[in-house]
Amino acid sequence: MTTHDDRRARMVEQQIAARGITDPSVLEAMRAVPRHRFVPESRAQQAYEDAALPIGEEQTISQPCIVAAMIEAAELRQDARVLEIGTGSGYAAAVIGRIAMEVHSVERIGRLAEEAAERLREEGVRNVHVHHGDGTRGWPMEAPYDAILVAASAPHVPKALCSQLVPGGRIVMPLGDPDSPGGQALTRLTLVGPSSWDEKRIGSVRFVPLIGE
Numbered sequence: 001m002t003t004h005d006d007r008r009a010r011m012v013e014q015q016i017a018a019r020g021i022t023d024p025s026v027l028e029a030m031r032a033v034p035r036h037r038f039v040p041e042s043r044a045q046q047a048y049e050d051a052a053l054p055i056g057e058e059q060t061i062s063q064p065c066i067v068a069a070m071i072e073a074a075e076l077r078q079d080a081r082v083l084e085i086g087t088g089s090g091y092a093a094a095v096i097g098r099i100a101m102e103v104h105s106v107e108r109i110g111r112l113a114e115e116a117a118e119r120l121r122e123e124g125v126r127n128v129h130v131h132h133g134d135g136t137r138g139w140p141m142e143a144p145y146d147a148i149l150v151a152a153s154a155p156h157v158p159k160a161l162c163s164q165l166v167p168g169g170r171i172v173m174p175l176g177d178p179d180s181p182g183g184q185a186l187t188r189l190t191l192v193g194p195s196s197w198d199e200k201r202i203g204s205v206r207f208v209p210l211i212g213e
Contacts, residue, residue: 004034004036004044004047004048007047007048008030008031008034008035008048009031010048011030011035011048011050011064012027012030012031012064014050015050015063015064015065016030016064016065016068019065019069021065021068021069021072022072023071023072025076025098025099026068026071026072026095026099027068028098029071029095029096029098029099030064030067030068030095032098033091033094033095033098033123034123035047035048035061035064035091036048037119037122037123038055038061038089038090038091038094038119039053039055039061039089039091040054040055040056048064050063050064050065051063052066055088055089055112056111056112057109057111057112058208059088059109059112059208060088060208061088061089061091062088062092062151062207066186066205067091067092067095068095069186069202069203070092070149070151070172070186071092071095071096071099071149073170073172073186073188073200073202074147074149074170074172074188075147075170076096076099076100076146076147077100077146078099078100078101079101080099080100080101080102080146080147081100081101081102081103081104081142081144081145081146082096082100082102082103082104082145082146082147082148082149083103083104083105083106083138083139083142083143083145083147083148083149083161083164084096084103084104084105084106084148084149084150084151085105085106085135085136085138085148085149085150085151085152085161085173085210086105086106086107086135086150086151086152086210087105087106087107087112087113087116087130088107088112088116088151089112089115089116089119090105090115090116090117090119090120090125090128090130092149092151093105093116093120093125093128093130094120094123094125094128096128096149097120097125097127097128100127100146100147101127102127102129103127103128103129104129104131104139104142104145105128105129105130105131106130106131106132106133106134106135106138106139107130107131107132107133107135108132108133108134108135108211108212110132113130113131113132114132116130117130129142134212134213135150135152135210135212136154136158136160136161136210136211136212136213137158137160137212137213138158138160138161138163138164139164140160140163140164143163143164144164144165144166144169145164145165145166145169146165146166146169146170147165147169147170147171147172148161148164148165148169148170148171148172148173149171149172149173150171150172150173150174150210151173151207152173152174152207152208152209152210152211153173153174153175153176153184153205153206153207153208153209153210154173154174154175154209154210155175155176155177156175157171157173157175157189158210158212158213162191165191166191167191168190168191168192169190169191170188170189170190170191171188171189171191172186172187172188172189172202173186173187174186174187174205174206174207175187183204183205183206184204184205184206184207185201185202185203185204185205186201186202186203186204186205187199187200187201187202188200188202
């Protein structure tokens with residue numbers, strides 16, 4: 001009988017490592033976090049498939065390979081303080097929490113924020129803090145952050161997020177209009193000066209739009 005552990009190991013090998021993700025800390029975190037615990041029970045048998053899955057409130061949990069690509073692009077160290085915009089089910093935050101020292105995650109939908117916080121507690125994740133709020137404002141009370149990951153698309157990075165990074169910090173998010181021919185590009189922006197950014201396009205993606213101020 002194939003177990004969730006077997007499916008998760010196969011997911012990391014076939015969907016993540018095979019697509020070029022090489023950061024050992026990311027691969028280990030993806031092996032460790034039980035994705036089936038972060039989807040509706042009716043979807044648990046699909047949790048390790050190469051697909052996004054619905055989690056309610058017209059939201060989804062991203063494909064495992066997209067989660068891994070975003071986290072690898074953020075170049076997290078063990079002492080990193082991270083802001084995540086778009087908690088969803090809490091899965092990506094749990095993976096980030098296996099690598100970074102501290103994670104603050106902001107979710108605009110109250111029910112999802114409550115459920116994610118409870119799920120993380122049940123899984124024994126103590127370094128991830130879920131907040132209900134407008135992600136476009138970031139979470140200035142705990143700034144600055146070494147990295148900010150945004151699980152929703154926008155034409156440009158909200159100014160509030162830019163102001164909450166340390167020098168040399170990274171923002172990873174999908175940029176672009178989902179209805180345009182070019183679609184969205186998963187992008188890493190590194191703050192290299194007071195108002196100077198180094199930009200790297202990672203690949204084409206499709207995310208729900210970032211909603212807020």
